[in-house]
Amino acid sequence: MSAQPVGLPTIDTANARQIIAHPDHQDAASVLDACEHLQTYGDRMDRERAKALHATIVQDAVADINRKGRIQRGMAIAGDLIGAAILFGILYIFLLFTPG
Numbered sequence: 001m002s003a004q005p006v007g008l009p010t011i012d013t014a015n016a017r018q019i020i021a022h023p024d025h026q027d028a029a030s031v032l033d034a035c036e037h038l039q040t041y042g043d044r045m046d047r048e049r050a051k052a053l054h055a056t057i058v059q060d061a062v063a064d065i066n067r068k069g070r071i072q073r074g075m076a077i078a079g080d081l082i083g084a085a086i087l088f089g090i091l092y093i094f095l096l097f098t099p100g
Contacts, residue, residue, distance in 0.1 A: 011037050013046070020049055028057055 011019075011033060019026050019034035026034075031053065038050035 013038065013041055016042070016050075017046065020046075020053060023053060028061075032057060 016034035016037040019031055020038060023031045035050040035054040035057075038046040039054070042050060
């Protein structure tokens with residue numbers, strides 16, 4: 001059995017520059033690939049632009065993750081408070097109807 005290796009898609013510097021110039025028209029993975037290519041093979045200006053764009057994408061992703069985490073923590077706290085209120089309500093009802 002012999003298998004042919006599958007080549008990974010490559011990007012040239014001109015295409016990477018086009019992607020960096022219009023990052024809104026591409027998905028984040030393509031933009032990050034273009035940034036990586038330009039940081040490795042580009043000139044000084046390419047490296048600076050790619051580094052800045054890469055940092056912006058990463059900061060946005062981290063901010064989105066943190067925002068989702070805050071929402072989840074808030075929902076967990078609200079759920080805990082509602083659960084505790086329900087338990088205290090049930091306890092109060094039992095104390096009201098317990099003889100004696």
